[in-house]
Amino acid sequence: AQTVTQSQPEMSVQEAETVTLSCTYDTSENNYYLFWYKQPPSRQMILVIRQEAYKQQNATENRFSVNFQKAAKSFSLKISDSQLGDTAMYFCAFIESLLTGTASKLTFGTGTRLQVTL
Amino acid sequence: EAGVAQSPRYKIIEKRQSVAFWCNPISGHATLYWYQQILGQGPKLLIQFQNNGVVDDSQLPKDRFSAERLKGVDSTLKIQPAKLEDSAVYLCASSLALGYGNTIYFGEGSWLTVV
Numbered sequence: 001a002q003t004v005t006q007s008q009p010e011m012s013v014q015e016a017e018t019v020t021l022s023c024t025y026d027t028s029e030n031n032y033y034l035f036w037y038k039q040p041p042s043r044q045m046i047l048v049i050r051q052e053a054y055k056q057q058n059a060t061e062n063r064f065s066v067n068f069q070k071a072a073k074s075f076s077l078k079i080s081d082s083q084l085g086d087t088a089m090y091f092c093a094f095i096e097s098l099l100t101g102t103a104s105k106l107t108f109g110t111g112t113r114l115q116v117t118l
Numbered sequence: 119e120a121g122v123a124q125s126p127r128y129k130i131i132e133k134r135q136s137v138a139f140w141c142n143p144i145s146g147h148a149t150l151y152w153y154q155q156i157l158g159q160g161p162k163l164l165i166q167f168q169n170n171g172v173v174d175d176s177q178l179p180k181d182r183f184s185a186e187r188l189k190g191v192d193s194t195l196k197i198q199p200a201k202l203e204d205s206a207v208y209l210c211a212s213s214l215a216l217g218y219g220n221t222i223y224f225g226e227g228s229w230l231t232v233v
Contacts, residue, residue: 004160033219043207045161045224052219091160105174106151106222108160 002027004094006109013082014117020067021077021112023092030054032096034068034075039089039111048090051075079114087116120144122225124210130231136198139228143191143212149173151222152185152195153209161209167193168216200232 003026013019025034036048051059051068058066063083067076079086092109123142131137143150148169153161164183166174169190178185182201187193197204207227213220 035221037224042226043155043209043229044226045209045211047221047223050221093160105163105166108162110158110160 002094002096002105002107004092004107004109006092006112008112009110010113010115012115012117013079015082015084017082018078018080019082019114021079021090021092021114023075023077023109025073025075025092025094027073027094027096029096032094034066035093035095035106036064036066036075036077037091037093037108038086039091040087045091049077082116084116084118087114089113122210122212122223124208124225124228126228127226128229128231130233131200133202133232134199136196137200137230138197139195139208139210139230141193141195141210141225143193143210144223147212147214147223148190149213149216149220150187150193151211151213152193153211153224155207155209155227157206164195164208173216197230200230202232205230205232 005024032053034051037045038048049059049061049064063080065078089111091111095106125140150167152164155161164178165185167187170187185195207229209227211222211224213222
């Protein structure tokens with residue numbers, strides 16, 4: 001069974017600084033997608049960034065970038081120039097490529113609560 | 119583009135009562151999901167629809183939970199009778215199609231408190 005592990009329950013960073021959130025996963029598949037979702041207090045899950053396993057280049061979206069280490073099954077999120085609005089729960093999620101037409105299940109980690117302070 | 123719409127946003131019921139949540143996915147999205155998120159945990163998939171057919175309901179407690187998507191668009195999730203442990207946020211999500219390459223978009227969730 002696929003699992004996603006986020007070992008940092010809480011993190012804190014000062015405004016304008018850089019922070020890295022960790023995520024590891026377990027799979028026997030070769031093709032899959034990885035995601036980071038942000039969940040503010042409103043509870044809506046907002047997609048931050050996604051990475052396709054067959055792409056070696058790390059994904060980047062403005063201040064957000066990932067460090068994808070396929071052999072180590074590691075997928076960390078780096079937030080540069082942290083802003084107060086980045087305060088939220090961050091979930092790492094994973095979905096495998098199964099047979100065409102077969103249901104693919106998005107599996108989430110337990111989340112990291114990030115607090116950005118002045 | 120309108121996002122995934124859910125209602126009601128908040129509901130408080132007594133145990134053994136029933137409750138229903140409604141979801142309207144993004145226009146054109148064939149795949150619809152219901153997730154349960156208990157406080158302090160990541161979301162867990164309850165049921166997945168492709169158009170009006172169920173693709174995966176392996177984690178749905180079928181003795182008390184039911185869901186339908188009759189016309190392949192809107193969906194309703196029902197809990198009857200509710201238990202204290204059903205207190206959670208129920209997230210509806212949708213994607214263009216089945217398959218792992220499609221990004222899943224979430225609604226704001228329906229908060230359920232069972233007292």
